[in-house]
Amino acid sequence: MIYDSYAMYLCDWYRARDQDHAHSLTLRSFLSRNRLMITHHAVILFVLVPVAQLKQQHTLLYKVNGVLTLATFLCCRILLFPFMYWSYGHQQGLSLLQVPFHIPFFCNVANAFLIAPQIYWFSLLCRKALRLFDTPQAKKDG
Incomplete structure (x- = not known):
């Protein structure tokens, strides 16, 4: 930071x-x-x-922060790309599926390079969240 x-x-x-x-x-x-x-x-x-x-991962603050992080990451870093294509299509009178074929090829390639790490990082965040919320029953009963 x-x-x-x-x-x-x-x-x-x-x-x-x-x-x-x-x-x-x-x-x-x-x-x-x-x-x-x-x-x-x-x-x-x-x-x-x-x-x-x-080691405060069990607190409500930590869990709420995790859910908010997932939601904002999804909206601001992943859904931004389909929104960008939709917005362009809306301005040009194209459907979302037509947009990639009406913009320069390098724009699609650049967007693919930009979104790929975002999807990877989001998958890591989701795995971390699953480990946090998915505690085995044996640990709960133990």
Whole structure:
């Protein structure tokens, strides 16, 4: 999370430098413009990671967070691609199934490369969630 935040700052700093902005990108201006993303990273780093390290996986907070993570990952990282194709098709008067044949081939290839790791990571999250919620009966009775 620290690396992600630092990388975001560097990207903004280089972008501001390349655009010859009269004002320099200060840490304060970066934090104020990216308040939500920085808060997201801070909560994960300072709340959710310690909960996981303290073996608190059995708590309701951990389980609710897991379900919300699955739902937001599915909506924002996987369903984004069919929505993008549907939206383009809607603008062009095409059905969802016609869109891949009416856009440049490299766009489909690029989207395939982008969605493949998302699907893989989502499958890992689902496996983790199944292990969390699927405790064997022997352990429950033991």
